Amino acid sequence: HFLSILQEQFGSMAGANTYLTPPGTQGFAPHYDDIEAFVLQLEGKKHWRVYSPRTDAEVLPRFSSPNLTQAELGEPVLETVLEAGDLLYFPRGFIHQGDCLPDAHSLHITVSSYQRNSWGDFLEKLLPAALQMALEEDVEYRRGLPMDYLGYMGVANSDTADARRTAFMEKVQNLIKKLVDYAPIDAAVDQRAKSFLHDCLPPVLTQSEKAQSVYGFPAQWRDGGPCNVDILLTKDTEVRLLRHGVLRLCNEEAGLMLYYTTENSRVYHKEEPKFIELDPEYTDSIEFLLSSYPNHVSVGSLPCETLEEKISLATLLFEKGILTTKKPLVQV
Numbered sequence: 001h002f003l004s005i006l007q008e009q010f011g012s013m014a015g016a017n018t019y020l021t022p023p024g025t026q027g028f029a030p031h032y033d034d035i036e037a038f039v040l041q042l043e044g045k046k047h048w049r050v051y052s053p054r055t056d057a058e059v060l061p062r063f064s065s066p067n068l069t070q071a072e073l074g075e076p077v078l079e080t081v082l083e084a085g086d087l088l089y090f091p092r093g094f095i096h097q098g099d100c101l102p103d104a105h106s107l108h109i110t111v112s113s114y115q116r117n118s119w120g121d122f123l124e125k126l127l128p129a130a131l132q133m134a135l136e137e138d139v140e141y142r143r144g145l146p147m148d149y150l151g152y153m154g155v156a157n158s159d160t161a162d163a164r165r166t167a168f169m170e171k172v173q174n175l176i177k178k179l180v181d182y183a184p185i186d187a188a189v190d191q192r193a194k195s196f197l198h199d200c201l202p203p204v205l206t207q208s209e210k211a212q213s214v215y216g217f218p219a220q221w222r223d224g225g226p227c228n229v230d231i232l233l234t235k236d237t238e239v240r241l242l243r244h245g246v247l248r249l250c251n252e253e254a255g256l257m258l259y260y261t262t263e264n265s266r267v268y269h270k271e272e273p274k275f276i277e278l279d280p281e282y283t284d285s286i287e288f289l290l291s292s293y294p295n296h297v298s299v300g301s302l303p304c305e306t307l308e309e310k311i312s313l314a315t316l317l318f319e320k321g322i323l324t325t326k327k328p329l330v331q332v
Contacts, residue, residue: 001204002016002111003015003016003111003201004200004201004202004203004204005204006111006113007113007200007201008203008243008245010113010114011196011245012113012114012115012117012196013113013115013196013199013200014111014112014113015035015111015112015113015115016109016110016111016112017109017110017112018107018108018109018110019106019107019108019109019110020105020106020107021046021098021099021100021105021106021107022100022105023100023101023102023103023104023105024100024101024102025099025100026097026098026099026100027098027099028067028097028098029067029068029069029097030049030051030067030068030069030070030072030073030095030096030097031064031065031066031067031068031095031096031097032053032058032061032064032065032092032093032094032095032096033064033065033092033112034061034062034063034064034092034115034116035092035112035113035114035115036089036091036092036112036113036114037089037090037091037096037110037111037112038087038088038089038110038111038112038113039082039087039088039089039090039098039108039109039110039111040086040087040108040109040110040111041082041083041084041085041086041087041088041106041107041108042084042107042108042109043084043105043106043107044084044100044104044105044106044107045081045082045083045100045101045104045106046081046082046098046099046100046101046106046108047079047080047081047098047099047100047101048078048079048080048081048082048088048096048097048098049076049078049079049096049097049098050076050077050078050079050088050090050094050095050096051073051074051075051076051077051094051095051096052077052094052095053093053094053095054072054074054095058093059093060091060092060093060118061092061093062116062118062120062121065095068095073095077094081101082106082108092114122188122189122192125188125191125192126183126184126185126188127179127183129183129184129187129188130179130180130182130183130184131179131182133182133183133184134175134178134179134181134182137182138178138182140175140178141175146164146168148164149164149168152164152165152168153165153168187251190248190249190250190251191250193248193250193259194248194250194259194273197247197248197259197260197261197264197273197274198259198264198269198273199268199269200261200264201261201264201266202261202262202263202264202265202266203242203243203246203261203262205242209242209324211328212324212325212326212327212328213242213318213321213323213324213325214231214318214319214320214321215321216328217231217329231315231318231319231329232329233299233311233314233315233318233325233329234299234311235298235299235300235307235310235311236298236299236300237298237299237314237325237326237329238296238297238298238299238325238326238327239289239296239297239298239299239314239317239318239323239324239325239326240289240292240293240294240295240296240297240323240324240326241289241290241293241322241323241324242262242321242322242323242324244290244293244294245261246260246261246262246322247259247260247261247286247290247322248260249278249283249286249287254277255277255278255280256277256278256279256280256282256283257275257276257277257278258275258276258277258278258286259273259274259275260274260275260276260320260321260322261274262274262320262321262322263320263321274320276316276320281304281305281309282304282309282313284303285302285303285304285310285313288301288302288303289302289317289323296326299311299314302314
């Protein structure tokens with residue numbers, strides 16, 4: 001439940017490990033991690049030393065380090081003893097080591113977030129897609145390379161003064177700059193969001209949210225979902241999204257897909273991504289619900305063509321746990 005709430009705040013995966021360390025011992029060797037870490041001391045005490053990144057290459061690293069020796073560390077920027085209730089934060093790349101005092105054990109939780117969530121990780125997905133679009137739409141990317149470019153390009157020729165080298169470099173730079181025009185930025189963001197929604201834990205519901213959602217609706221349940229449910233929504237029923245971040249509308253080759261988290265498993269990737277394939281005419285209604293959050297809107301105000309479509313869409317979203325009602329529904 002704790003991680004489910006945190007992932008909404010961070011907009012990325014959150015994880016947690018619990019560590020029990022006997023008195024007078026050390027856990028892991030000194031190292032840095034590829035995640036943002038929050039250490040919450042639960043019981044006992046633990047002595048921590050934290051060191052700044054040693055080089056620019058270790059600032060906000062994408063991969064964790066191997067074990068380091070004391071001789072490689074230098075002086076700590078922070079040395080402290082955490083007691084129950086204390087919280088210590090260190091960003092990616094900050095080397096850390098913890099050991100127990102002789103007279104006290106330690107129990108702490110390390111909460112992690114922001115793994116593989118950098119601009120570089122985003123560009124890794126975006127640039128290949130931009131290049132593919134450029135190849136399809138712009139003949140300049142499909143023209144042949146100069147027949148003799150191997151003779152004047154390459155490391156062996158890097159110090160050679162040659163007008164052909166200058167022209168070649170300028171051509172490459174221009175093609176790279178033009179890639180921005182073909183970069184499907186919003187589509188790439190949607191694909192990252194789609195992956196994130198698959199990673200996500202299902203949302204934690206308050207008691208009032210349960211009462212106003214399908215999870216508090218008097219119904220028979222089978223295989224984790226409601227069945228034989230007689231949900232009666234009218235044009236005057238007031239609804240809203242359970243949370244703004246529980247769904248993502250993605251326009252894909254197969255059609256318009258609505259990915260959502262409310263039916264996710266609490267076991268990582270136990271099931272396939274949850275999605276609904278929607279007719280394109282429902283796009284405005286989904287966007288309307290997103291823009292209206294956290295306010296309630298009447299089913300009749302959804303921008304569908306007919307009242308039947310409005311009620312049908314709202315009922316579908318309610319059944320999936322995506323929509324809640326302002327007042328609890330009563331089973332008919």
